[in-house]
Amino acid sequence: MKKDEIVVMNIPLDKIDGNPENDKLFSMRSVDHLAKIIDEEGYTTPIEVYKKKNGRYEITSGHRRYQAMKLLGQKEIPCYIHAGYKTEMEKDRKLLSSNIATRRLSPLEMANAISFYKQILKKENFKGNTRQKIAEYFNISESNVFRYEVLLKLIPELQEFCKKPQFPYSSLRQAASLTKEEQRQLYNELIRLEADTKNISEDEVEKDEIVFSRTRIEQIINGKIRAKENAKKQEELIDDDFPMPKPVEEDSNDLTDLIIKDDSEEVISIETIIENNLAEESSVNLTGFDQCITTLNEYRKSAKSIADKKAVLDKIAELKKALEKLEKSL
Template sequence: MRLTSVDELFETDASREDKQREKVLDIPLSEISDFPNHPFKVKADEAMLEMAESVKQYGILVPALVRSKADGGYEMVAGHRRKKASELAGNETMPCIVRELSDDEAIVAMVDSNLQRESILPSEKALAYKMKLDAMKRQAGRPSKENSTQVGQDLKGKYSVEILGEQVGESRNQIQRYIRLTELIPPILEMVDEKQIAFNPAVEISYLTEKEQTELLETMKQEENTPSLSQAQRLKKLSQEGRLSADVIYTILTEEKPNQKEKFNIQKERIDRFFPKNFSDKQKEDLIIQLLESWYKKRQREQER
């Protein structure tokens, strides 16, 4: 049994509250490690260099959030970009709030703080949504199952994925589609980030096996081509039926897409003066074709003489 000390007996309510209140501490950068599997990329790009310049002039205006590590030092929860900017600015310390958080509380805080950013890559959203959803399911006291939504109900009967959707302003279905991207092999996921593959085809591709995705990646590189949504859906269906091979991938990927067919465009301003004002674009097109057919037949007759 622990006895109350003399200092504690005469301690005021104000001093007790002051002890419990979180304080901002200047912590050496060398003592702060990154969050494990941090899904948000910290790049030394132009925005980061501008941030570093701001840190040089004004310092860190908003303290980072860290938690203590069992083996000493601290783990960054929110503030990875501020830490990088501090390093580039030549600082040795940065202001931090130290908060005691469980693993799942730390995951939720880390994801929530980063989702406030203006620009977030699809891969960052995908990994962050998955990490937070798994943490929410564990906090709800239910087992976390891969891509399952039938776990983690709260007292109101809502599933974790529905609560997450409400928090981030996404539908339940869209949350699940983002999480599907975590099934992509890293090179294809990077192509999604770089907008070389659209989001919807990428979701369909995520259902392919790792071997099939690798074969698809090789074909995309060789042909300098990526699948459309309909092609990706066919790849997924054939994969699920066990009929997808490297040859089939090549055949589908090298098909001519409707939007790849050559088009001949004429500026409307050049031809509008030849048509009545009430003519629709379809009527103009039909008349042009008729005139071209008439001209073509006339030329044929002249050549036959």
């Protein structure tokens, strides 16, 4: 068979295989409705297949029609048979284009299709603006490309909602910034809201029949994001009021960590600290040393933020002098 030659013939259903990628990308929703239409009005449009090396056929376009005919108990199906593909990428492109052209994709199907097309571009070593190329291929805006891609970052339970073509998918874009646990809480809250609205238990909620308001979903998500941000700010306030000293590594030779500051951001002389503690008492009371060590540890975080390398080196020299002086006095 020549490359551009197309033959039409009836082929037994049990000799036809589906494209494995199709099941990953596109759902078989409403197959029973399609079967009913075919049963009442007859079969009109052949599916597209090509013959494989093992003698079997693989579907290029028409997976739902194929499943509908199986559901009706038919033994054969009319098919367009073409010569096949030179490369896997050529076959993948055909799978995408045929589904985009013949059916309305759900938000999740569109997200999967975009991801699949991005893989094709990568295999083809595409060097241009990927998002712009995707937008052109699917005839959507670049911002919509981003909105669809975000859906793949959601937990499976939330993705299930996006299998409905009418679902306000863009309302979930901010949910991708939540942790998986927070997304599960969001999912449970949506189910609980539906149960309360219909005055039924959460177990009785038919998830396929839920109709959500875009505004309501966004309100719930924004509430969770604000609560998360407020909790983070509260933690930062607590950290500022009660700074926790960083532990000192026993084997650390990093003397720059010992550069310290007081609350007024003035650099305190380490030598002065040590000398003052020595002058207070000549007894073996080591409380002053303990306090000095505690003070140094408390200011380690501030020391790390010093950008003036010269000041750091000067303080290292001052520290060495103070330690030498202390050692000689013992």
